Amino acid sequence: MKTIRIHLILAVVLLIFLAGCGTAATVSEGGPGNASDPNASSSSPKSGPQVVKVALNSVPVPLFSFLDENNKPAGFIIDYLRELEKKLPEYKFEYESVDNEGQLIGTDSGKYAFAANFWFKNPEREKKYLYPEHAFGYAITALVVRQDRNDIKTLDDLVGKKLVPMSPVSGFRYILKDYNLRHPGKEIKIEDVDKTTHAEDLKLVDSGRYDAHLINVNQFEDVMKKLNLNVKIGGVISKEPVYFIFNKNQTELAQKVDAKTVELIEDGTLSKYSEQWFKVDVFKSLEYVQQGYKFRKEY
Structure with a gap:
């Protein structure tokens, strides 16, 4: 009887262990907060930040987003994203490189929460995507x-x-x-x-x-x-004006990003990055920008 009881106890422990493994696998394969579910509701504080899947341009955009000499993402958009992550600790951005068409299709379908590129605003896109109220650059x-x-x-x-x-x-x-x-x-x-x-x-x-x-x-x-x-x-x-575009279901995320963008404009952070990358503050008037752009003589 002792042997049977010990076997029963071991079986119960093993079942509990396997059940725990099964739960962990479910979360990692697409549960709340996972990158494969960009529209998932916010995770509880104990589970850490919500992972948000973001489409990043696979084709280098000079000074906006590209890979530097160390094969690391760099540019105005990359610095802007890093500032957003600092200001929104409840989210963790996970990036996937994709071309323009893939960004549009993936964001529309919900594969990506938003597409991080310098998108212009137009009526056709406004029907499909959410645009923040404020541009992050020009x-x-x-x-x-x-x-x-x-x-x-x-x-x-x-x-x-x-x-x-x-x-x-x-x-x-x-x-x-x-x-x-x-x-x-x-x-x-x-x-x-x-x-x-x-x-x-x-x-x-x-x-x-x-x-x-x-x-x-x-x-x-x-x-x-x-x-x-x-x-x-x-x-x-x-x-x-250029914007990130968001999946239609990402209202809360889009509003939070917009609010933090305003802060980054008002405190001069984005102007600083603009001068760093473009050698001119694009947030100032067109006349100022026209005068500030220095075209190389060999052009």
Whole structure:
């Protein structure tokens, strides 16, 4: 009888141990607070911060997000994310690198809580995603032309000209679409292309096949560091507010990020990072930014 009783006790202990292992596996494989469940409710204080899955750009964006010489994430967006994590200890961000289309699809489906990129705001995206009220920064857009041209400095100058084709998901399209709505009868022609690179786009201008290309100033400068092209900035066009986009169910997270973004703007933190990465405070007026941007002489 003693032997049977001992065996029964051991069996009960083993069952309790296995049950404990099963519970732990459930949490790690998708329970509350796990990265595979970005829409999960907040964890209790004892279970630690809630893990939030974030889509980060897989294609380097000059000065915004890229890998440094030590293969570590760096740039304005990375510093901004680190500041957010400091201010929101109840969350732990877990990153996955993915291209633009994957960020949009993954955030819409709920795979990611939000996409950390410099997204422009437009009506189509606002139907699918949550936007914070306040921008975390600004993209400075410019027209690139050949060195020997001085006839294209503003969007008005593009009417009747050939602009380098752009992707259907490009934020620059909405700058042009808005312009066309405000200038009926004098629209800028927009051509489509599935995928391209900034280097390829600038080469099209350099070759004379196209008159101009609309691009982020930082991306232009990055290409010009690597290629000897006969192109220049014709004119700085706009200062476009940029945002992270959130899954529609992430209302609380989006509101918290927005509130902390305001704090980071008001205390000068984001202005400091802007000057560090872009050599100008993009939170100031467009006129100030235009004067502050120092284009290299070789451009």
